Amino acid sequence: GQQLNQSPQSMFIQEGEDVSMNCTSSSIFNTWLWYKQDPGEGPVLLIALYKAGELTSNGRLTAQFGITRKDSFLNISASIPSDVGIYFCAGQLTGTASKLTFGTGTRLQVTL
Amino acid sequence: DVKVTQSSRYLVKRTGEKVFLECVQDMDHENMFWYRQDPGLGLRLIYFSYDVKMKEKGDIPEGYSVSREKKERFSLILESASTNQTSMYLCASSTWRGGWNGYTFGSGTRLTIV
Numbered sequence: 001g002q003q004l005n006q007s008p009q010s011m012f013i014q015e016g017e018d019v020s021m022n023c024t025s026s027s028i029f030n031t032w033l034w035y036k037q038d039p040g041e042g043p044v045l046l047i048a049l050y051k052a053g054e055l056t057s058n059g060r061l062t063a064q065f066g067i068t069r070k071d072s073f074l075n076i077s078a079s080i081p082s083d084v085g086i087y088f089c090a091g092q093l094t095g096t097a098s099k100l101t102f103g104t105g106t107r108l109q110v111t112l
Numbered sequence: 113d114v115k116v117t118q119s120s121r122y123l124v125k126r127t128g129e130k131v132f133l134e135c136v137q138d139m140d141h142e143n144m145f146w147y148r149q150d151p152g153l154g155l156r157l158i159y160f161s162y163d164v165k166m167k168e169k170g171d172i173p174e175g176y177s178v179s180r181e182k183k184e185r186f187s188l189i190l191e192s193a194s195t196n197q198t199s200m201y202l203c204a205s206s207t208w209r210g211g212w213n214g215y216t217f218g219s220g221t222r223l224t225i226v
Binding site for chain 1: 116121145147152153154155156157160170202204214215216217218219220
């Protein structure tokens with residue numbers, strides 16, 4: 001089955017820094033989502049994107065749906081210790097109803 | 113607060129055992145999913161269900177089966193557990209009612225096969 005290419009795989013950053021991660025696919029998606037997984041918990045939805053070119057914010061988080069519909073980006077501004085976790089992108093392929101394909105994840109660690 | 117509840121957070125079973133992982137949602141969602149999560153591989157879909165008694169194979173169904181006898185409950189079955197099925201298992205549900213907004217996940221079951 002298809003998986004999305006997500007990068008970077010992991011990153012260590014200092015508190016207060018901005019973070020960028022991205023996700024690419026060989027297939028076109030009609031919906032992109034970004035999830036965060038805290039240690040020992042299931043993923044929680046952060047942002048959903050429904051149109052190519054769409055830019056959406058949720059507090060310090062900003063995500064974009066790529067124009068080609070084959071990629072998406074997530075930015076976190078002014079990181080704080082509670083941003084630690086694994087971030088997953090997910091895409092919904094046209095015609096697959098509600099089935100999502102997930103990226104491999106970006107593990108974020110924040111140092112003080 | 114809407115929820116997806118997985119019956120066990122941690123489980124240790126022996127090779128060859130038949131293992132049941134249970135998932136219950138209280139949101140009246142029609143769609144339910146089972147994923148496994150492994151480091152570096154992300155989340156991979158095992159099975160999913162769009163309705164009671166319906167099931168469809170995901171990307172990695174080998175060695176697994178599922179049961180959905182009631183709308184709120186979706187069970188994952190390891191017919192004869194093997195060590196390569198040691199993993200984190202995540203259940204999720206979703207609905208198209210009121211517009212689609214992704215999945216709601218349970219907290220996961222960390223399964224170890226010894």
